[in-house]
Amino acid sequence: MPLDITILVGTMTGTAQLVAQELELRIDDSDNRAQARLMDNLDAGVFAGGGLFLICTSTYGQGDVPDNAKQLYESLHSARPDLTRVRYGVIALGDRTYAETFCNGGRRFDRILTELGATRIGEVLLHDASAGTMPEEVAAEWIDGWVALCHGRIDASAGA
Numbered sequence: 001m002p003l004d005i006t007i008l009v010g011t012m013t014g015t016a017q018l019v020a021q022e023l024e025l026r027i028d029d030s031d032n033r034a035q036a037r038l039m040d041n042l043d044a045g046v047f048a049g050g051g052l053f054l055i056c057t058s059t060y061g062q063g064d065v066p067d068n069a070k071q072l073y074e075s076l077h078s079a080r081p082d083l084t085r086v087r088y089g090v091i092a093l094g095d096r097t098y099a100e101t102f103c104n105g106g107r108r109f110d111r112i113l114t115e116l117g118a119t120r121i122g123e124v125l126l127h128d129a130s131a132g133t134m135p136e137e138v139a140a141e142w143i144d145g146w147v148a149l150c151h152g153r154i155d156a157s158a159g160a
């Protein structure tokens with residue numbers, strides 16, 4: 001069954017967007033569809049109807065989500081929709097220099113989505129900007145495994 005993946009991007013200076021664009025190109029083929037969308041102006045309604053999502057977000061402030069992700073993040077807390085039809089993965093960008101709040105932006109989305117009944121597929125990918133690796137390269141290596149896991153889970157639940 002082809003996958004239809006919405007990549008939701010939380011970013012301050014464009015790194016997460018670059019990662020998402022790379023992944024969009026890599027995933028989008030004859031088998032699967034992927035569309036990257038900045039989180040700007042989105043609210044919890046983006047998850048209505050369920051589906052497969054990849055959260056790709058950085059971390060700012062005191063371990064906060066970036067400004068363009070705040071409305072969506074806060075709306076999940078206030079509206080508290082039932083997300084049992086949502087499957088998701090998380091790519092969390094951060095920097096271990098911020099030891100106490102490393103990758104908290106992505107971890108915060110992971111926590112609230114699980115709390116609202118969504119099911120995470122795979123482990124959260126944590127990228128450390130101080131490690132000297134390029135996030136788009138690390139993510140490109142990770143994504144094939146994640147897509148394979150999604151196929152396994154979604155094909156199984158579709159009875160394929």
Ligand SMILES: Cc1cc2nc3c(=O)[nH]c(=O)nc-3n(C[C@H](O)[C@H](O)[C@H](O)COP(=O)(O)O)c2cc1C
Nearest residue numbers: 011012013014015016058059063094095098102103
């Ligand atoms: C002012 C500022 C605050 C940051 N705070 C954190 C933080 O609390 N925790 C963390 O893991 N990374 C933190 N970072 C690192 C960013 O999340 C990381 O560099 C990320 O790759 C930036 O992605 P973006 O360009 O998509 O926003 C901070 C970076 C800046 C410039």
